[in-house]
Amino acid sequence: MKQSDRDRSIRLLWEAPAEPTRGPKAALSQSRVVEAAIRVADAEGVDALTMRRVAETLGNTAMSLYRHVPGKAELLDLMVDAVWGETDPAPAGPWREGLEFFARQMWAMYRAHPWMLQLTTSRRMPGPQAMTRMDAAFAVVSELGLQSEEIVAVVTTVAQFVDGVGRTMADRVQAERESGVSEEDWWSGREALWEHFTPERLPMMTHIWNSGGFESPLDEFEFGLARVLDGLAVFVEAEERPLVRRETCL
Template identity: 75%
Template sequence: MKQSDRDRAVRLLWEPQPESSRGPKAALSQSRVVEAALKVADAEGVEAITMRRVAETLGFTTMSLYRHVPGKSELLDLMVDAAWGETAPTPAGPWRDGLEHYAGEVWRMYRAHPWMLQLTTSRRTPGPRAMAAFDRALAVVAELGLKPEEMVAVVTAVGHFVDGVGRTMADRVKAERETGVSEEAWWDGQDALWEHFTPERLPMMTHIWNTGGYERPIGEFEFGLARVLDGLAVFIESEERQREAQVVRRETCL
């Protein structure tokens, strides 16, 4: 992407122009374009997003959309930031409660818009709503006496966990949409595979299968998040970390 294109993307996200409420052009606006695109992506996947497809949904010509959104790349940036705008702010309180809330909001966002996890996030221009959510999450750990780089690492660790489990969920949604077969039905149809589940070849998995372990799955998001937070608690609450935190607090007060 050229520097001029990057600058244009930043201005589009961070310096939005007020939308006119008068005249015939008011029938179409940037917010309406983004809203329509979100509905298409939620129903059909991000691969269905084209300027023409969104225009058809709105009942306008493709060219009319370009007056409000320069192109597909910028539209995707606007869609992602609009989705982040649906998350509830992280409240003040204990750090663990705050990070659990942050993770839960991101998880709910991904469940509502799983196509987000099919986009390449590297070098995509972040929007104000996404950055505000991350900033509020940083505020949750701001009073723990962490070094600035540790604050970022703690919040990023939680975010990476949600991204990882979310991508598995998004892949399932995509497969179900493309095939019309649910995840459960697909696995139920693997009779040829199950014939190889024998105590001789797979002793532990066979034992778990025979005792009903696979029929009582533990929520992958809830269980995984709790373990991530447990690990962060060991780091944050260790005696060595607490001593370092006292030094950081003294240096901050100077």
């Protein structure tokens, strides 16, 4: 039942839609709907991304979208892959520079479209744009002569790192838009909370607070990326690499 829906996404993503010959000229089109949806998500966040709102920006009704997109789930698939299409695939070259390029491209993508991270679920259908970028990342790492599983693990580690930092950033952006208050201002306004941060309860935290550790935090992306790449460098340069396979989840 649901299965056919997802296979429909595959066709939408990977195959060019057949142009209809008869019937009235469509004012809308799949790409126009997808572009409008992306604009709505960019400007108003993922919560505002309703079929009614997207249709409204196009001057149509909600149900008109269903002539061009089977449903909201498929629309999200199309939006995600369209945004991946805005990035550059990593060029061939040394592995570290290539992975850093890959990470920075993802980061720029998430900065421009923070909502991407709020709808990345494990069974979101991968589209050709996203897969091309992944392929380039794999190619960059393949020069190291690692085993296949190791190549996958290395790229996954970087991608997952960017996802993690990006998600934090995306949450922050959304909260700031919805509340109209910057993250800093909002937290400093929570006096009722800070009252409970006493040295008895939280000794280290108050100590770090008092020495200014939270005032101008390090850039999480830059700091983390450097650490992850350093860690991967240790790995690829090691002579022995013990591998832990995944146990079947659940």
